[in-house]
Amino acid sequence: MNLFRRELREGRAGLLGWSAGIAATVLMYVPFYPSVGGSGMMSAYLEAFSPEVSRLFGLDRMASGAGYVQATYFGLLGFLLLAIAAITWGARSIAGAEAAGTLELTLAHGVTRWQVVTESALAMLSRLAVLCAVGSVLIWALDGPARLALEPVNLVAATVALFLLTALAGAAAICGGAVSGRPAVATGLGAAVAVGAYVLDAVADLTAARWLARLSPYDWAFGRDPITTGFDAGGLALLAAAVAALLLLGGWRFARRDLMVG
Amino acid sequence: MTSAAIVAEGLVKRYGAATALRGLDLEVGRGEVFGLIGPNGAGKTTAMRIMLDIVRPTAGTVRVLGDDPREGGAALRRRVGYLPGELRLEGRARVGELLEHLARLSGPVAPGAIERLAERLGLDLGRRVGSLSKGNKQKLGLVQAFMHEPELLILDEPTSGLDPLVQQEFIALVREAKESGRTVFLSSHVLGEIEQAADRVGILDRGELVRVGTLDEVRVGRQRHVRATVGSAPGLRDALAALERTRDLRIDERDGEARLSLVVEGDVDHLVKALSRFEVRDLLIEEPELTDAVIGYYRGEAK
Numbered sequence: 001m002n003l004f005r006r007e008l009r010e011g012r013a014g015l016l017g018w019s020a021g022i023a024a025t026v027l028m029y030v031p032f033y034p035s036v037g038g039s040g041m042m043s044a045y046l047e048a049f050s051p052e053v054s055r056l057f058g059l060d061r062m063a064s065g066a067g068y069v070q071a072t073y074f075g076l077l078g079f080l081l082l083a084i085a086a087i088t089w090g091a092r093s094i095a096g097a098e099a100a101g102t103l104e105l106t107l108a109h110g111v112t113r114w115q116v117v118t119e120s121a122l123a124m125l126s127r128l129a130v131l132c133a134v135g136s137v138l139i140w141a142l143d144g145p146a147r148l149a150l151e152p153v154n155l156v157a158a159t160v161a162l163f164l165l166t167a168l169a170g171a172a173a174i175c176g177g178a179v180s181g182r183p184a185v186a187t188g189l190g191a192a193v194a195v196g197a198y199v200l201d202a203v204a205d206l207t208a209a210r211w212l213a214r215l216s217p218y219d220w221a222f223g224r225d226p227i228t229t230g231f232d233a234g235g236l237a238l239l240a241a242a243v244a245a246l247l248l249l250g251g252w253r254f255a256r257r258d259l260m261v262g
Numbered sequence: 263m264t265s266a267a268i269v270a271e272g273l274v275k276r277y278g279a280a281t282a283l284r285g286l287d288l289e290v291g292r293g294e295v296f297g298l299i300g301p302n303g304a305g306k307t308t309a310m311r312i313m314l315d316i317v318r319p320t321a322g323t324v325r326v327l328g329d330d331p332r333e334g335g336a337a338l339r340r341r342v343g344y345l346p347g348e349l350r351l352e353g354r355a356r357v358g359e360l361l362e363h364l365a366r367l368s369g370p371v372a373p374g375a376i377e378r379l380a381e382r383l384g385l386d387l388g389r390r391v392g393s394l395s396k397g398n399k400q401k402l403g404l405v406q407a408f409m410h411e412p413e414l415l416i417l418d419e420p421t422s423g424l425d426p427l428v429q430q431e432f433i434a435l436v437r438e439a440k441e442s443g444r445t446v447f448l449s450s451h452v453l454g455e456i457e458q459a460a461d462r463v464g465i466l467d468r469g470e471l472v473r474v475g476t477l478d479e480v481r482v483g484r485q486r487h488v489r490a491t492v493g494s495a496p497g498l499r500d501a502l503a504a505l506e507r508t509r510d511l512r513i514d515e516r517d518g519e520a521r522l523s524l525v526v527e528g529d530v531d532h533l534v535k536a537l538s539r540f541e542v543r544d545l546l547i548e549e550p551e552l553t554d555a556v557i558g559y560y561r562g563e564a565k
Contacts, residue, residue, distance in 0.1 A: 002366045010353060101350030105406070108314045109367035110340035258317040261307075261348075 003106070003116060007093065007123035015127050018085045019134045025081060026138045029072040033065055033146045052206055065148030066227045069139060074158050075222055078135055079198070082162065086128050086170025087190030093120035094250075095177025095186040098260050107259060117178055117251035124170045132163045150227070157226035164239035165221035169194040171246040178250030181260035193217070217242060267292045267414050267445035268313065272322035275308050275469075282308035284469040285322065290447050295440050297460035298449040299480075305469040306449040307347040310418050313447075314344050327414055340368045343407035347418030347449070351391045351399050358387035364406045371409045379405040382431050396423040408435060415439060417448040421455040433458050453480075454549035486530060487548040489523045493541035501536050508533065519543070 008015075061067030094116060097103040107116070136159040143150050173190030177183065197218040204213035213219040220239050224232040266289050273286035283305045290296040298306050311317045312324055315331040324331060329338045351360070358376070365371040380387050385401040394402065400423045407415055415436075421429050436446050436459040450456045453463070463480050465473040473480060492498060494515055502511055502522065511524040526533055530547055537545070 002363060006355075006363050010355060100352055101348060102352055104311075104316055104346050105344075105349065105351075105364070105403075106367070107316060108339060108342075108344040108346065109364055110336040110369075111367050112336045115336070259311075261311065261317065 001119065001122075003111065004119040004122050004126075007120065008126065011089070011123070011127065015130060018081070018127075018131055021081060022078070022131050022135045023138055025077050026073060026135055026142070029077070030069065030139055030142045030148070031146050033068045033148060036062070036068070064228070065143075065146070066150055066154065069148060069150065070158065070222070070225070070227045073135065073139065074162050074227060078162055079166065079194075079218075082128060082131055082135075082166035083169040083190075083194040085131060086124060086166045087173045087187055087194065089124045089127060090120075090170040090173030090190055091177055091183050091186035093124060093177070094174060094254065095181055095183040098177070098181045099183050101261075104259060104261060113255040114251050117174065117247060117254055121171065121174055121247050124174065125167055128167055128170060129163060132159050132166075135159075135162075151230070154227050154230050157229075157231040158222075160236060161221040161226050161232070161239075164236055164243065165197070165217055166194075167243050168197075168217050168239055168246070171243045171250075175246040175250035178254035179257075181257075265292060266290060266325075267294070268296075268324070268326055268447060270309070270322065270324040273309065273312065273319050273324055274321040275305070275312060275317065276320045282469055283312075283319075283322075286466075286469065286471055288464060288471055288474075290445060292445050293440065293443050295436060295446040295448070295459055295461045297456040297463040298447070298466055299453055299456070299463050300449075300451065300466035302451055303468075304451075304466040306451075306466055307418055308469075309466070310344070310347070310416050310447075310449065313416055314339060314342065340410070341413045343410065343412035343415045343417075345400075345403045345407045345415075345417040345420055347422075349399055349403045351394065351402065353391050355391050356387065357385065357389050357391055357394070357402055360391050361387070361402070361406055361409065365409060368410050368412075372411070375409050375411075376405060379408055379435075382435070383428055397425065397428070400424055401428065404432060404435070408439070411442075411444070413444055415444065415446045415448070417446065419450055420448050421450065429455070452549060485525050485527050487523065488526055488530065488533065489521075489544075489546045489548075490537060490542060491544040492520045492522065492537065493543065494518050494520050495540050498540055501539070505532055505536055 062071050094103070097106070103116075107113070136155055139148070140150070140152070140155060142148065143155075169190045172193040173186045176189030177186030180186070197216045200216035201213055201218040201223075204210065204216065204219070213223060217239060220235040224235060226232055268288065268290040270286050270288040273283050273288075275281070275283040286305070286309055288309075298309070300306050308317065312319050313326050313331055315335070318332065326334065326338060327341055331338060353360075355363075357380075361376050361380075365376065377387070379385075380401075383401040383404060385398060385405060389398070391399075391402070400420075404417075404420060407417060420432060424432060436448070439446055440461075446459070448456055448459070456463070457477055460477060462474065462476055464471050465480065498520055499513055502508070502513070502524070507527040508524050509527075512522060514521045524533075526547075
């Protein structure tokens with residue numbers, strides 16, 4: 001676990017920065033629930049927009065604390081920030097080190113290719129878990145003051161869903177880097193998974209095509225509305241399986257290819 | 263278990279359309295210091311990377327300490343110390359921290375070994391890795407290759423970027439490694455940098471070994487560029503023109519001085535003795551590089 005420990009140590013400053021960003025995001029939205037969602041103002045908005053637009057932006061659900069947190073943090077800004085963090089870390093760990101030329105020295109030591117993929121993934125997942133915890137603990141702390149009335153179990157369920165959904169984007173970045181050795185491919189694949197999941201779900205919502213939504217990891221995470229209904233084992237299992245599949249594919253290819261060298 | 267530290271047979275490596283190695287055959291005995299010489303792009307780095315399983319051969323086989331690098335994996339690499347030819351180091355970690363990290367990957371490293379090596383090479387363990395000069399990065403590279411006292415050292419251009427004093431210390435490290443029975447396989451594009459250290463050298467050219475031999479055997483064909491400034495004197499031109507094993511003689515006489523340049527093959531004793539009869543104001547004998555002409559010489563001989 002030396003690679004894992006080193007990656008965490010080297011990334012301490014970055015993790016602090018991301019944590020501050022997540023905390024700021026939560027603080028920018030959640031405390032204002034009483035004056036936005038809970039005030040009846042939302043009903044006015046709902047009348048002003050067409051039902052499709054309301055659904056797209058989650059306005060229709062903002063009238064409850066759970067719906068408000070889902071629409072602002074879990075489904076939108078939290079998802080966006082955490083996906084970016086996961087993709088950044090995922091792309092840096094293999095493709096970034098490979099393009100910078102620093103991976104050659106590591107691999108010349110008593111380390112296997114699989115070990116690099118495994119420990120890079122663990123480092124990405126651990127940091128992502130820290131960020132998810134920061135966001136959700138802060139939300140829980142604001143539950144009383146902001147009158148959100150969240151169920152603790154459901155908050156945990158939504159947090160796990162957010163974690164696995166953004167972990168999928170990070171795993172895609174690791175996979176892209178492990179397969180190609182190119183940071184652009186790693187970032188591109190990670191972004192494609194994150195954006196693709198979101199867009200697919202949004203299009204499915206607008207066109208009311210449920211079958212389309214079932215293809216989207218975003219729907220696997222939030223389709224059953226875990227913040228109000230609790231754990232959706234099926235969706236979480238799908239996400240976890242997809243994360244594992246991407247990492248296995250990346251490791252399989254990485255163990256077989258040449259390191260990209262100058 | 264074979265007695266050889268490295269055995270390569272018919273090693274071929276292609277990168278897309280480019281061919282880096284075209285059938286390399288090589289044997290390095292245990293306890294030997296072997297120098298691989300060749301111009302840049304000859305395939306030295308590729309050969310070494312295959313031995314560390316950084317890249318995989320297109321065809322042929324290589325055995326390192328008796329094992330295939332791919333099957334030997336991490337366990338084999340712990341027995342090898344490697345200095346990459348293009349050593350890149352980044353990050354905010356300190357030199358000592360990075361070395362300890364690498365020691366945990368390939369250890370065990372004897373207590374104090376890192377400090378002793380750093381002291382000998384003049385490397386500051388407290389500096390940040392990203393801020394190191396090229397020479398200091400090279401020192402770090404040497405420390406991490408030597409620190410766990412591996413059975414085999416594979417060093418790609420080890421002296422590049424080192425000042426002469428540190429080069430001497432490096433040569434001493436190689437001698438000590440040899441004395442304790444370890445094998446050293448190193449490369450250079452300049453013969454002079456490793457001739458003090460190597461028992462045998464191989465000349466690699468365009469992905470093939472064109473000559474292997476002891477230093478004396480290989481030394482015969484090597485060429486040096488010589489430049490000198492000599493006070494003008496009658497007979498100078500004739501004396502130089504009569505010298506054996508020289509070519510490309512140019513003499514530029516003006517203001518009572520003759521500036522001359524020539525290429526000498528082999529040792530320079532006869533040239534120095536010939537010049538000593540004149541007033542030598544300046545004399546520069548360059549280290550023998552493996553110029554295209556030298557390579558051409560071996561290439562012709564190999565056929």
